[in-house]
Amino acid sequence: MEYRILLVDDNDMQRYAIAKTLTSAGFQVLEAQNGTEALQKATQGVDLVILDIKLPDIDGFEVCKRLKSDPSTSSIPVMHLTATYLSTEDKVKGLEGGADGYLTYPVKPSELIATSHALIRMKKAEVTLQKLLHEKEILVQELYHRARNNMQVIASLLQLYSDRCKDPEGRAVLKEIEAKIHVMALAHQKLYESENPSYVNLDEYLKDLTLVAPETGLDTSLKATISYNGESALVLVDTAIPLGLAVHELLTNALRHAFPNGKPGKIDVRLREGVQGEISVDIADNGVGLPQDFSIEKHGKLGLLLASSLIENQLGGKLTYTSKRGTTWHIKIEKELYSPRV
Structure with missing residues (x-):
């Protein structure tokens, strides 16, 4: 050439x-x-x-x-x-x-020619590398897109089975699984839309989760409203998915138990990122609150135990609560435990 x-x-x-x-x-x-x-x-x-x-x-x-x-x-x-x-x-x-x-x-002519070849060769190698990187990013995004579509198919099958299930407990379990798959699929959707194939915009993800929560098999007579306030924070998908599942569990738990007998109420979700990159999420309701002797280990049901395990065991964070004029759950993650995959 x-x-x-x-x-x-x-x-x-x-x-x-x-x-x-x-x-x-x-x-x-x-x-x-x-x-x-x-x-x-x-x-x-x-x-x-x-x-x-x-x-x-x-x-x-x-x-x-x-x-x-x-x-x-x-x-x-x-x-x-x-x-x-x-x-x-x-x-x-x-x-x-x-x-x-x-x-x-x-x-010397030989030095001039050799240096010229070297600089051109370096440039061509850089162009090739950029092309390969771009192709890799496209491939990764396509994989995320397919993962999300496959999850949506699974969720649709679960919905089909739950609609035909005559056993109330069995139907409730299928609905729970379907909701969790929707939460994970949403994370992959956000990853597909992201400019960085390793990171999810947590602010956008949690905001959308607050819209999904009331639609995941809950009593349609519920009058509680959910508001969201957050700030931009990028986290790895390995952090976003378990965190999203935990937030979803806490939201649905509040919707089911904080407002008995159709009592109207509100739930506020807030996301903050600290100066050192620590992530804080608060889920606060103005419902009936928790008993004075309440503890997650003794009184928490499966959903609450799952949220606690995801935050503390999988993400190395802390899940605490205060119960005064309602209940506020506090999620704190000091640092991410995972590294970028791409």
């Missing part, structure tokens, strides 16, 4: 000699005599810019900065080639200014 190099030098003889060396090595050479012309021709599909520094209009340092700041040319490797700026400080300035290479005269 014939690579195209933009050679920028205001010295005609010097530019001619370098162009001849590059052409003999199989490169196609595009020439520019000043910085302005270089900036124009760099957009014409070149693989490398060999850039002198002492130019009549814009010096090479500035030309390099402009090339690297322009999205249409930022990916093109730039190599300074100069007979004037020879000190270590000059080289440092050039490289810190965005140049990918720095050679000085006199330069």
Whole structure:
């Protein structure tokens, strides 16, 4: 493959000699005599810019900065080639200014050619890597999308069976499982929508959960309302799913038990992220409250025990409560226990 190099030098003889060396090595050479012309021709599909520094209009340092700041040319490797700026400080300035290479005269043809090949090769490898990464992200998103769809199919089958189940207890169990699958499917939906294939926007996830909770097989005569207040927080999907399941259990528990006999009430859900990344979720209701001697271990039913286990055992967090003029459940997770998978 014939690579195209933009050679920028205001010295005609010097530019001619370098162009001849590059052409003999199989490169196609595009020439520019000043910085302005270089900036124009760099957009014409070149693989490398060999850039002198002492130019009549814009010096090479500035030309390099402009090339690297322009999205249409930022990916093109730039190599300074100069007979004037020879000190270590000059080289440092050039490289810190965005140049990918720095050679000085006199330069051997073999070194010039080898360096040009190396910079182009590095660029091609970077492009290939970015392409592979993009393909991987698409594949991961597709897997999340399929996982969510498969969960929706399972939930639909469970709904079908529960609708035909004549045993009230059996029907209730199927509804519980169906609700949990909806919670997990929602997390995968948020993951599919996320720009980062490892993280879920917890704020959006919990907000949607508060809309799902009243629809998961509960008594339609319930008059309690749910409000949500949160702030943006990104967590790994390994954290989001068990946390979402726990929040869902606490919400449904409040809807079922905090407002007996159809009593109207409200449930407030609040999400906060601390300065060290710790996650706090409060679920507060203004219902009948809990008995004074209540404890999760002794009096908690399966859903509450599950929420406690998810928070404390799977996420390494704490689940506590206060019961005064209603009940408030406090979830605190100091740090995530998992690492990004992608």
